[in-house]
Amino acid sequence: MKMGNFALMGAIISAISVFSSAAAADTKVGMITTLSGGGAGLGIDVKDGFMLAIKQSGRSDIKVVIEDDQRKPDVAVQLADKMIQSEKVDVLTGIIWSNLAMAVVPSVTTQGKIYLSPNAGPSPLAGKGCHPNYFNVAWQNDSLHNGGGAYAQSAGYKNVFIMAPNYPAGTDALNGFKALFEGDIAAEVYTKLGQTDYAAEIAQIRASEADAVYFFLPGGMGISFLKQYSGSGVDIPVVGPAFSFDQGILQAVGAAALGVRNTSQWNKDLDTTTNKAFVKSFKAEYSRLPSLYASQGFDTANLLISAIEAADISDIEAFRAALKSANFTSVRGDFKFGKNNHPIHDVYIREVIQEGDIFTNKIIGKVLNDHGDPYSKDCKM
Amino acid sequence: MSIVLIAEQILNGLQFGVMLFLMAAGLTLIFGVMGLINLAHGSLYMIGAFAAAAVASFTGSFILALIGALTAAAIAGAMVELLVIRRLYSKDHLDQVLATFALILIFSEGTRWVFGSFPLFLDIPRYLSGSVELPGSIQYPRYRLVLIAAGLLIAAGLGLLITKTRLGIQIRAGENDREMIAALGVDISRLYTLVFALGSALAGLAGALVGAIQSVQVGMGEPVLILAFVVIVIGGIGSIKGALIGALLVGMTDTLGDIFLVELLKLFTDPSTATSIGSSIASMAIYLLMGAVLVWRPSGLFGASP
Numbered sequence: 001m002k003m004g005n006f007a008l009m010g011a012i013i014s015a016i017s018v019f020s021s022a023a024a025a026d027t028k029v030g031m032i033t034t035l036s037g038g039g040a041g042l043g044i045d046v047k048d049g050f051m052l053a054i055k056q057s058g059r060s061d062i063k064v065v066i067e068d069d070q071r072k073p074d075v076a077v078q079l080a081d082k083m084i085q086s087e088k089v090d091v092l093t094g095i096i097w098s099n100l101a102m103a104v105v106p107s108v109t110t111q112g113k114i115y116l117s118p119n120a121g122p123s124p125l126a127g128k129g130c131h132p133n134y135f136n137v138a139w140q141n142d143s144l145h146n147g148g149g150a151y152a153q154s155a156g157y158k159n160v161f162i163m164a165p166n167y168p169a170g171t172d173a174l175n176g177f178k179a180l181f182e183g184d185i186a187a188e189v190y191t192k193l194g195q196t197d198y199a200a201e202i203a204q205i206r207a208s209e210a211d212a213v214y215f216f217l218p219g220g221m222g223i224s225f226l227k228q229y230s231g232s233g234v235d236i237p238v239v240g241p242a243f244s245f246d247q248g249i250l251q252a253v254g255a256a257a258l259g260v261r262n263t264s265q266w267n268k269d270l271d272t273t274t275n276k277a278f279v280k281s282f283k284a285e286y287s288r289l290p291s292l293y294a295s296q297g298f299d300t301a302n303l304l305i306s307a308i309e310a311a312d313i314s315d316i317e318a319f320r321a322a323l324k325s326a327n328f329t330s331v332r333g334d335f336k337f338g339k340n341n342h343p344i345h346d347v348y349i350r351e352v353i354q355e356g357d358i359f360t361n362k363i364i365g366k367v368l369n370d371h372g373d374p375y376s377k378d379c380k381m
Numbered sequence: 382m383s384i385v386l387i388a389e390q391i392l393n394g395l396q397f398g399v400m401l402f403l404m405a406a407g408l409t410l411i412f413g414v415m416g417l418i419n420l421a422h423g424s425l426y427m428i429g430a431f432a433a434a435a436v437a438s439f440t441g442s443f444i445l446a447l448i449g450a451l452t453a454a455a456i457a458g459a460m461v462e463l464l465v466i467r468r469l470y471s472k473d474h475l476d477q478v479l480a481t482f483a484l485i486l487i488f489s490e491g492t493r494w495v496f497g498s499f500p501l502f503l504d505i506p507r508y509l510s511g512s513v514e515l516p517g518s519i520q521y522p523r524y525r526l527v528l529i530a531a532g533l534l535i536a537a538g539l540g541l542l543i544t545k546t547r548l549g550i551q552i553r554a555g556e557n558d559r560e561m562i563a564a565l566g567v568d569i570s571r572l573y574t575l576v577f578a579l580g581s582a583l584a585g586l587a588g589a590l591v592g593a594i595q596s597v598q599v600g601m602g603e604p605v606l607i608l609a610f611v612v613i614v615i616g617g618i619g620s621i622k623g624a625l626i627g628a629l630l631v632g633m634t635d636t637l638g639d640i641f642l643v644e645l646l647k648l649f650t651d652p653s654t655a656t657s658i659g660s661s662i663a664s665m666a667i668y669l670l671m672g673a674v675l676v677w678r679p680s681g682l683f684g685a686s687p
Binding site: 204255 | 664
């Protein structure tokens with residue numbers, strides 16, 4: 001009985017809100033991201049990048065509600081329900097972690113809301129689970145690992161030691177690497193998620209006689225591994241995706257990361273007018289260099305703004321078409337959506353350098369051109 | 382699998398074990414003497430690491446950073462005991478868990494508020510970096526050898542403190558019968574504050590020593606805290622000796638289990654299945670160890686019989 005009453009009330013309230021929103025025509029955005037605990041740096045960067053773009057657009061008709069998911073799937077699900085039911089948001093965005101995205105995105109899109117992913121790109125949402133309301137502005141999870149494989153191939157490595165945490169994004173990472181690498185795999189090692197000591201793995205690397213190491217260890221795991229690796233006396237070159245070398249954590253890794261090659265779809269030295277302006281204004285606004293997460297938040301907001309300018313959000317078909325056309329200038333340069341609404345973009349190889357007393361990255365080449373993802377063939381859309 | 386690799390892994394297990402001991406020693410003392418479950422022990426580990434990173438970036442000295450970590454964690458521990466924990470001794474364990482869990486949240490968000498959300502930089506000093514060649518051509522990082530030596534020294538010092546000094550006598554008496562030593566004129570609340578500060582200082586030192594080779598970030602203490610609880614359950618609650626043996630057992634099992642299980646499984650199945658099954662079992666290994674010890678000795682290896 002109670003549920004029935006709620007449903008009825010919900011119907012009445014939404015009927016009223018249709019009338020009231022017709023006048024104002026504001027677009028309400030719900031941002032669920034990680035702002036506390038260990039992974040907060042990533043969420044804050046996405047949020048700051050996103051809000052910078054909204055501010056620069058000068059639009060007052062975009063209202064953003066920001067909530068902290070504490071990196072917990074159950075909290076994220078509750079926040080999404082709250083934002084849809086009581087805040088009445090039109091668009092959701094902000095989630096950093098793939099496991100949270102898997103918990104939230106399918107229910108958001110089936111309720112007819114738009115979801116724009118500024119970071120996580122789990123493979124199920126790119127393949128069979130793709131949805132016309134779901135757009136990924138960052139990358140499909142495999143993208144940078146494909147780049148890693150392609151780089152290892154072109155650099156002439158023959159026998160690579162590969163390592164990732166034992167969870168879905170970790171296995172995706174190593175499969176993504178192997179997809180474009182044709183040499184031998186010296187060993188494929190899965191570490192514990194959240195592991196902080198890599199002495200055992202480093203001993204295995206030393207004994208493996210590999211000619212390169214490819215690792216995917218996001219956040220604090222990567223910091224620990226790199227510091228321990230550089231102190232271990234092993235001199236096999238390491239390659240990784242940008243997540244272990246982004247602007248937020250490089251200062252904590254310090255000189256241990258110098259010279260390491262890593263793959264990314266973006267870097268602060270990409271020579272486009274949009275990117276230069278973004279880096280300059282981000283630095284002016286927040287007094288720090290932007291990370292790739294900040295660039296993804298910035299792109300996400302600009303995509304949204306471009307769609308709002310082209311179509312009204314109450315006409316969902318037209319709004320989706322406007323999003324799909326990706327009629328905005330991405331800070332990463334060329335950008336368009338594949339048929340599964342995931343980016344087709346270039347992947348670069350970067351090198352960690354020191355500028356004054358700041359550690360940062362420099363692009364040294366392009367490894368993949370207009371690269372999509374292998375899952376789009378499974379997407380029936 | 383070569384002898385060199387095995388020897389290196391044993392050293393790694395030893396190093397992990399002695400660092401766990403620093404955490405577990407404080408936890409077991411506090412639990413043993415005061416009967417208090419302190420979930421916030423991991424926060425003191427984090428405070429040690431952050432204090433060390435702050436002092437190191439300010440002064441550039443690693444020794445000063447360690448002293449800073451010890452002091453900051455001891456002060457934080459004493460403050461926590463005086464302001465919060467003191468009210469919890471008479472309460473049951475659920476209240477203690479709730480209150481100390483609240484402390485975790487307060488410390489985590491407080492640290493984030495002061496230091497920001499991005500991990501801090503703390504590196505090993507140049508004179509301890511690089512690796513040394515041990516007999517049998519084993520290359521081993523110098524810093525990890527120092528960690529092993531420091532951990533064993535502290536264990537020995539703590540053993541002497543407990544068995545040979547007046548404070549140690551009071552601590553042991555407090556574990557056995559706290560009403561009686563209070564009746565004998567020992568200032569029990571001062572003793573509690575001292576023990577709490579000592580345990581906190583050890584946790585802070587562990588945080589600083591380990592922080593130099595890991596990442597100094599909010600929430601770094603909680604994974605270690607879980608392992609430290611496993612250690613004191615295995616070793617027997619309240620026993621420093623138990624904490625040392627338990628920590629070494631957990632350290633060895635965790636480090637060696639990973640590679641030996643995989644190698645063992647490779648004899649029976651193909652490498653990729655061996656890797657996935659082996660890593661899954663390895664992550665359970667210490668809990669299996671804990672279960673086995675508890676079946677054999679329900680109050681832990683060196684715990685007082687119930």
